[in-house]
Structure formats: C-alpha cells, structure tokens
Amino acid sequence: MILIIYAHPYPRHSHANKHLLQEIKDLPDVKIRSLYDLYPDFSIDIKAEQQAMEEADLVVFQHPLQWYGLPPLLKLWIDKVLEHGWAYGHDGDALKGKGCLWAVTTGGNEQHFQLGSYPDFAALAQPIEATALYCGMKWQPYFALHNTFTCNEVTLKAGGEAYRQRLLDWQAAHPASSASAEQAQSLEGEANG
Ligand SMILES: Cc1cc2nc3c(=O)[nH]c(=O)nc-3n(C[C@H](O)[C@H](O)[C@H](O)COP(=O)(O)O)c2cc1C
Numbered sequence: 001m002i003l004i005i006y007a008h009p010y011p012r013h014s015h016a017n018k019h020l021l022q023e024i025k026d027l028p029d030v031k032i033r034s035l036y037d038l039y040p041d042f043s044i045d046i047k048a049e050q051q052a053m054e055e056a057d058l059v060v061f062q063h064p065l066q067w068y069g070l071p072p073l074l075k076l077w078i079d080k081v082l083e084h085g086w087a088y089g090h091d092g093d094a095l096k097g098k099g100c101l102w103a104v105t106t107g108g109n110e111q112h113f114q115l116g117s118y119p120d121f122a123a124l125a126q127p128i129e130a131t132a133l134y135c136g137m138k139w140q141p142y143f144a145l146h147n148t149f150t151c152n153e154v155t156l157k158a159g160g161e162a163y164r165q166r167l168l169d170w171q172a173a174h175p176a177s178s179a180s181a182e183q184a185q186s187l188e189g190e191a192n193g
Pocket residue numbers: 008013014015016017018063064065066067068069105106107108109112148149
C-alpha cells in the first residue's frame with residue numbers, strides 16, 4: 001500500500017497539489033491522509049498515524065514548500081509520530097525497509113533556489129532524507145513540481161502524469177507489496193487446489 005501523508009495548510013485553495021492528488025487517487029492501493037483536514041486543531045492521533053504507516057510499503061510526504069521547508073503541521077507530525085522505540089532507538093524498527101518519497105511543489109523555478117552557500121534545490125531534501133534513513137527507510141529520488149506560480153494547465157497535467165507514473169513504477173518494481181501480490185497469491189492458491 002502507498003500512503004500519502006498530505007500536508008497542505010489550505011487544501012481547498014490548492015491548485016498544484018490538488019491536481020497531483022487527482023491524478024493518483026484512483027490508483028489501487030493508494031491511501032491519502034490529508035493532515036490539515038484530519039487535524040485542524042493540530043491534535044494528532046499518534047496511534048492512528050502509526051497504524052497507517054505500519055500498513056504502508058511506501059510512504060509519500062506530499063506538500064507545498066513553505067519558506068524552504070515543511071508546513072508546520074507536517075513538522076509536528078514528524079516530531080510526534082516518529083516516536084523513540086517505534087521509529088528509531090531500542091526496538092524502534094516499525095519503518096525499517098519501507099520506501100520513502102518526498103513529493104513537493106514549489107512556487108519558484110530552479111533559479112529561485114540559487115541563494116546562499118547551498119544553492120541547490122536538492123539540499124532542501126537533506127533533513128527529510130536523513131530522517132527517513134535514520135528510521136531505516138529506503139529513500140527514493142524525490143519528485144518536485146516547480147514553478148507553480150506561473151505554470152499553466154498543460155504543465156500541471158504533465159506534472160500530474162509524471163507523479164502518477166512514479167507511483168506506478170514503484171508498484172511495478174515492488175509487486176510483493178501491492179495488490180498484484182494478493183492477486184498472485186490467490187491465483188497460486190487456485191492453481192494448487
Ligand atoms: C507561507 C508560504 C511560504 C512559501 N515559501 C516558498 C518557498 O520558500 N519557495 C517556493 O518556491 N515557494 C514557496 N511558496 C509557494 C508554494 O510552495 C506554492 O504556492 C505551492 O507549492 C503551490 O501549490 P498549491 O497550488 O497546491 O498550493 C510559499 C507559499 C506560502 C503560502
């Protein structure tokens with residue numbers, strides 16, 4: 001199962017992220033948790049979030065970039081849900097081996113990130129990549145949709161299709177963790193008896 005942890009502070013005002021979700025929501029074995037809809041008061045149900053993570057094979061963190069980082073509820077979610085003894089530390093292996101994909105939209109284009117001592121967009125992935133690796137997850141090359149301030153419907157459509165393809169590619173490369181595995185098992189069962 002692919003779990004999308006979606007963090008948009010104003011989901012109903014979204015253009016780019018809403019479009020990305022439209023493109024993938026009919027895929028089999030994809031669950032979307034919209035954090036700002038679930039927790040408008042920032043009171044996160046830690047157990048429910050951990051259970052959703054345990055059922056997932058690939059966890060996707062999807063959000064608009066805000067001041068070069070995560071929306072505040074996603075940061076709080078990481079602080080609260082990735083508990084010691086569950087996500088890391090002694091016996092903390094709940095996320096070990098799961099895939100992790102960062103799917104981010106940005107208002108700026110590539111030049112927007114050419115500031116300061118680390119003028120590369122990829123540098124912004126480091127905290128979330130390090131967090132995933134610290135928890136034993138398998139980091140996937142990130143998916144970024146830039147230029148959302150100016151992009152038109154054609155560009156958005158292309159971005160949505162690319163996102164959908166990324167998830168399909170992941171499912172194809174991990175058949176044991178998708179519905180096709182269950183189908184294969186049931187076919188095998190039928191063949192055996
Ligand atoms: C508070 C705030 C901070 C933002 N910071 C950045 C930023 O640092 N870099 C950037 O490229 N875009 C930034 N943006 C623009 C958003 O990333 C952009 O509007 C969003 O990705 C578009 O997706 P949406 O249509 O789903 O809202 C910011 C937007 C807000 C509201």
